[in-house]
Amino acid sequence: MADIKIKNLHKEFGTGDDKVVALEDVNLDISGHSFVSIVGPSGCGKSTLLNILTGIETPTSGTVDITSDGRVAAPGYVFQAARLLPWRTVTDNLLFVQEDRSSETKQRCQRYLEMVQLGDKGDKFPGELSGGMQQRVGIARAFCIEPDVLFMDEPFSHLDAITARALRRELHHMWAETKKMVVFVTHDVGEAVELSNRILVFAKGGRLTDDIGVELPFPRDPSDDEVAVAKAHVLRKFEELDLLAS
Amino acid sequence: MTATQTDISTGEVAAEQRVTEEELARRARQKELTSRWFWRILSYVVVLAVWEFALLDIFSWLRGNPLDPKLLPGPSEVLATFGEIWGEGTMPAAFQATLTRIAVGFGLSFLIGAMVGILMQSKWFEGFFKDAVLISLSAPGLIWVLITAIIFGNRPIGPTIAIILTTFALVTVNVSEGIRALPKDLLDMAKSFKVSLYKRNRQIVIPHLAPYLFTGLRFGFSIAWKVTVLTEVFSSSEGIGFEMRISAVLFDMSEFLTWILAFFFFALFLEKVVLEAIERRYFRWRQAVVAS
Numbered sequence: 001m002a003d004i005k006i007k008n009l010h011k012e013f014g015t016g017d018d019k020v021v022a023l024e025d026v027n028l029d030i031s032g033h034s035f036v037s038i039v040g041p042s043g044c045g046k047s048t049l050l051n052i053l054t055g056i057e058t059p060t061s062g063t064v065d066i067t068s069d070g071r072v073a074a075p076g077y078v079f080q081a082a083r084l085l086p087w088r089t090v091t092d093n094l095l096f097v098q099e100d101r102s103s104e105t106k107q108r109c110q111r112y113l114e115m116v117q118l119g120d121k122g123d124k125f126p127g128e129l130s131g132g133m134q135q136r137v138g139i140a141r142a143f144c145i146e147p148d149v150l151f152m153d154e155p156f157s158h159l160d161a162i163t164a165r166a167l168r169r170e171l172h173h174m175w176a177e178t179k180k181m182v183v184f185v186t187h188d189v190g191e192a193v194e195l196s197n198r199i200l201v202f203a204k205g206g207r208l209t210d211d212i213g214v215e216l217p218f219p220r221d222p223s224d225d226e227v228a229v230a231k232a233h234v235l236r237k238f239e240e241l242d243l244l245a246s
Numbered sequence: 247m248t249a250t251q252t253d254i255s256t257g258e259v260a261a262e263q264r265v266t267e268e269e270l271a272r273r274a275r276q277k278e279l280t281s282r283w284f285w286r287i288l289s290y291v292v293v294l295a296v297w298e299f300a301l302l303d304i305f306s307w308l309r310g311n312p313l314d315p316k317l318l319p320g321p322s323e324v325l326a327t328f329g330e331i332w333g334e335g336t337m338p339a340a341f342q343a344t345l346t347r348i349a350v351g352f353g354l355s356f357l358i359g360a361m362v363g364i365l366m367q368s369k370w371f372e373g374f375f376k377d378a379v380l381i382s383l384s385a386p387g388l389i390w391v392l393i394t395a396i397i398f399g400n401r402p403i404g405p406t407i408a409i410i411l412t413t414f415a416l417v418t419v420n421v422s423e424g425i426r427a428l429p430k431d432l433l434d435m436a437k438s439f440k441v442s443l444y445k446r447n448r449q450i451v452i453p454h455l456a457p458y459l460f461t462g463l464r465f466g467f468s469i470a471w472k473v474t475v476l477t478e479v480f481s482s483s484e485g486i487g488f489e490m491r492i493s494a495v496l497f498d499m500s501e502f503l504t505w506i507l508a509f510f511f512f513a514l515f516l517e518k519v520v521l522e523a524i525e526r527r528y529f530r531w532r533q534a535v536v537a538s
Contacts, residue, residue, distance in 0.1 A: 055438060088531075096449055097436075097439040
């Protein structure tokens, strides 16, 4: 099981008058089979936090430890755009992030392709697939390295509502089945409530203002009363933040 | 397009009609392809017919006095001469001489051009090379051909330098454009998945640069080809350009045109067979994108 420990995390961009604080003194522990959503308005530092967690950016100060059973955890990523190599087939895109190309690995890749319902598309090039299918390949790629923790940065925001909904359902099944930890960045509160058992609300200036547990049973239908109430609750937190800001 | 008809009594779509629609689409594609080839071939027929039967008269009229038919042999005569020269066996030797020159000259030029392109990613080197690249791109190849012919005579280094000076900038421009457009999002993705540097270069950087290198290769080669023949016309004792010079000096227009014809065939072969095969082999993914 993966563990994420964030202590006194601080991140600034630029210096002097141009200085922008992206994250301010963030302290956070995530552990176990969690699905954690990070929500907040644009510019609240949620993408910066994810970039630090994924190692693309380094913190100004503070520490981030991502471990799994005492060793360094293996992370997987799903990005806002699928980020597939256009010159490689779907299968080769999955194999690209693997350490080897053994038949075992290939079988595993095929299994995850089937999980995202693209079992017959392995020989296609990304250019031959729709945007939703490409994003599915991105999800399969992240799962097929069997990571301890999966980071997702607004993975469905570029998709149409129906495709996004279908993919959310698939993602939930995969999370439930594989018992991975998922850290999910989104600006869509409904999406966060539908998928997560914990929602972290960030405010402008990169402060973690709320840590909300969502204890509803899965699967969650967005039209259910309880889900709607939970969504309203989180949205109210947003509004309070807006009042504070103005 | 006709709407699909539904049988009211059974509610079934008439299968026949759907087949017909597919068939129609296939026929339309076929027709389009046929007519494209028709016009392409027609252009050859028209040009050859005018050349064979009317060009001598047209030129004579333009000159105001009759043109000696020896100075303008028709395509049939050129083709006959082509057969003769081919039989003599001088053609492969001439091509070999010219192609060796191109291979050496353009091979070096490609390396130098790529290296300059990489160096130009630095601000200082960009300033250093910028105008040289511009001059190489805009100066007519003839300038370098004449200069190198005067300085080096018929030594093989002359054409090599002329080729490098006329073509390296094309490679440079393409390479530096390719480097500037490196897909940062893919490289970041690979980095976050902890993909090794070797694999990142091998599977992201090189496939990304390949089309740019290929464009440089293609344009560079077509210019190297012309410049080489030109240098042979001025200052060489073998190769296609040399053979052209000899025929021109002897006023043997039939032979002169034969060499042009051979040149033309070879260029066509290179374009249609070699380059397109490379493109099909290595850029299949691009066709996939276009087709979808």
